[in-house]
Every structure is written in C-alpha cells, then in structure tokens.
Amino acid sequence: MPDTGSRLPAAPPLPMRDGIAASRVYLPRGPWKTLGEFLPGRFPHVPAEIIARRLAQGEIVDGTGVAQRADSAYRAGMWLWYYREVPDESVLPFDLPILHQDARLVVVDKPHFMASTPGGRHLRETALTRLRRLLALPDLTPLHRLDRETAGVLMFCADPAARGAYQSLFQARAVVKEYEALAPLPGGLALPLTRRSRLEDVRGCFVVREAPGAPNSETRIELMGLDGCPDGMARYRLLPLTGRKHQLRAHMSALGLPIVNDGLYPRRQAATAPDDFRQPLQLLARAIAFRDPFLGIMRRFESTRSLRLSQ
Incomplete structure (x- = not known):
C-alpha cells in the first residue's frame, strides 16, 4: 500500500484546546487490520479500556477531522490526531513571571520544577501551556528549553513569521547564555576552565554520560565566590557554548563538583522520584543575550531569581 498520507495536513484538524495543541501519531506499514488492533500496542502505558473509550467517543x-473507531480500517501512511491526557497531573504552586513581551518575543522567569513544554507526566503545568492560555497566544512556540529542574530565563516566539530568524541565532551559537550554580568548593581545581567532552545518552535512563570520542559539548566554568554560600559550597558561573541535554549538570559532576540537590549527577534517585519543593536543583539560567535580528540592537534578559538553600 503506498504511503499516500504521510504528509501532514496544512493545519491540524483539531484546534488548540485550553492552551494544549493536538498530538499526532503516524501509522507505519504493518500487519494490523483495524485501529483497535494497533493503538494498544503503540501506547502500551495507556490502559486498553481508555483507548477503547476514546475511540468510542x-x-x-x-487528518481531515473524521472520528475514527476501533473497527476503522488500518491505513498505513496516515496520521491520527488526539488530545493527550494526564489525569493525575499535580498543580505547581509557582508563578511564571513575564520579564518581557512584545509582538515577537515573550521572555519568562521559569521556576524550578516546571517543564518548558508538554511531555511525559507534564502537560498543563508547563511554561508553554500556561503562557498560551494566559496570553491567548495559540501560536506561541519555544525558542529553546530548560530542564524541568532548572529555573531562569526562557524565551518564546509569539510570531510564527519571526521564529526562523530567532532560531537561527541559536543554531549559529550567536546567543550568549549565562547560568549560575551552587556546588562544592573546587578544592585543587584551577578555575576558570573550559570542559569539552562527548556526551551520549545512557540507554534506558534519562541521563547522559561522558564517552570517548570527539567532543560535542563545551562549557566554561568560573568561580564567582563564596559570599552567601553554606560552608563547603561555592557559587559558579557556567557559560555553555553548546546546548546538549543535561550538559551543565554532567560537566560539573564529571569535575567532582555536582550541583547541589542534583539527584541524577551523580545518580542518587530515580528520575521518577517525587518532587521535593524544599530542595530545588541549585541551577539558574541567569541571563540570555543576543543581537536582535529585527531591531539590530543587543538585548539582554536577566532572571530576578536567586539561588538559596532551605534552612
């Protein structure tokens, strides 16, 4: 059977709903005769009765918006659309301050524990969904991301026509990102230094590790001082040249300077451990700076948050 439906429709057949865009799933070639046969295997973590209920309703x-049923014929090459559900999602008791808003950009000061975009167990309580709903901007899209555990400056594009120009700045490494972290004293480590290494995903785990091979990540690490830090701790400025997953956390851990309250580097807890709001990861996206491609001026946005350990 030719994959005549592999191209996505010009627009999703389902509109934005309460700040949440419709999700989609592609139907590959396979032995299935009906959607009722295919979908439970495609979504093994969703109870079969929930899939059956959603099909029945x-x-x-x-792609044309026509409702599908369990006995609908399986057609390889087509797309299905639906609204993802997270029935037991916890409400986050944190604000999402807006640092800047204009016709093209929205810049926020993301709190710890809030995901940048929907994924996994996080859907409504994410920065993107909150902003789409609060600002009535269904076309809002992220220009970059922060780990859920990391707080600080996060940028979104409000104008789809401007997204490419801003995204190209990140691709060209023309955006300066400055982070701040609390970690153990450097001991005999000479700072500042630049850490270059190859980071690779660890299969089956939501972590990365340094591996042999050509470096694909680079971070400059500077000692800011000890003022306001608990005994044995110091404040660091981290300047990533690249943007690999968990790059700052992995580099600091590899240097023997794990960021305070990091449960993954070195690994001390499961990635699915319950959040302890009293002990946020002591990592903050302090500032972001770039030359605006439309205005031609340097712009810098800075977080108003501070890193402090609970007493």
Missing part, C-alpha cells in the same frame, strides 16, 4: 480523528 470519537476523540481520535484522521
């Missing part, structure tokens, strides 16, 4: 549609 017409909540899963094809």
Whole structure:
C-alpha cells in the first residue's frame, strides 16, 4: 500500500484546546487490520479500556477531522490526531513571571520544577501551556528549553513569521547564555576552565554520560565566590557554548563538583522520584543575550531569581 498520507495536513484538524495543541501519531506499514488492533500496542502505558473509550467517543480523528473507531480500517501512511491526557497531573504552586513581551518575543522567569513544554507526566503545568492560555497566544512556540529542574530565563516566539530568524541565532551559537550554580568548593581545581567532552545518552535512563570520542559539548566554568554560600559550597558561573541535554549538570559532576540537590549527577534517585519543593536543583539560567535580528540592537534578559538553600 503506498504511503499516500504521510504528509501532514496544512493545519491540524483539531484546534488548540485550553492552551494544549493536538498530538499526532503516524501509522507505519504493518500487519494490523483495524485501529483497535494497533493503538494498544503503540501506547502500551495507556490502559486498553481508555483507548477503547476514546475511540468510542470519537476523540481520535484522521487528518481531515473524521472520528475514527476501533473497527476503522488500518491505513498505513496516515496520521491520527488526539488530545493527550494526564489525569493525575499535580498543580505547581509557582508563578511564571513575564520579564518581557512584545509582538515577537515573550521572555519568562521559569521556576524550578516546571517543564518548558508538554511531555511525559507534564502537560498543563508547563511554561508553554500556561503562557498560551494566559496570553491567548495559540501560536506561541519555544525558542529553546530548560530542564524541568532548572529555573531562569526562557524565551518564546509569539510570531510564527519571526521564529526562523530567532532560531537561527541559536543554531549559529550567536546567543550568549549565562547560568549560575551552587556546588562544592573546587578544592585543587584551577578555575576558570573550559570542559569539552562527548556526551551520549545512557540507554534506558534519562541521563547522559561522558564517552570517548570527539567532543560535542563545551562549557566554561568560573568561580564567582563564596559570599552567601553554606560552608563547603561555592557559587559558579557556567557559560555553555553548546546546548546538549543535561550538559551543565554532567560537566560539573564529571569535575567532582555536582550541583547541589542534583539527584541524577551523580545518580542518587530515580528520575521518577517525587518532587521535593524544599530542595530545588541549585541551577539558574541567569541571563540570555543576543543581537536582535529585527531591531539590530543587543538585548539582554536577566532572571530576578536567586539561588538559596532551605534552612
């Protein structure tokens, strides 16, 4: 059967709903005769009865918006659309201050424990969903991301026509990102230094590790001082040239300077451990700076947050 439906429709057949865009799933070639046969295997973590209910209620549609049923014929090459559900999502008791807003950009001061965009167990309580709903900007999209555990400056594009110009700045490494972290004293480590290494995903785990091979990550690490730090701790400025997953956390840990309250580097807890709001990761995206491609001026946005350990 030719994959005649592999191209996505010009626009999703389901509109934005309460700040949440419709999700999609592609139907590959395979032995399935009906959607009722295929979908439970495609979403093994969703109870089969929930998939059956959603099909029966017409909540899963094809690219033209036509509701599909359990006995609908399986057509390889087509897309299905639906609204993702997270029934037991916890409400985060944190504000999302807006640092700047204009016709093209929205810049916020993200709190710890809030995901930048929907994924996994986080859907409504994410920066993107909150902002789309609060500002009535359904076309808002992220220009970069912060780890859920990291707080600080996060930028979004409000104008789809401007997204490419801003995104190209990140691709060209023309955006200066400055982070701040609390970690153990450097001991005999000479600072400042630049850490270059190859970071690779660890199969089956939501972590990365340094591996042999050509470096694909680079971070400059500077000692800011000891003022306001608990005994044995210091404040660091981290300047990433690249943007690999968990790059700052992995580099600091590899140097023997794990960031305070980091449960993954070195690994001390499961990635699914419950959040302890009293002990946020002591990592802050302090500032971001770039030359605006439309205004031609240097712009810098800085977080108003501070890193402090609970007493």
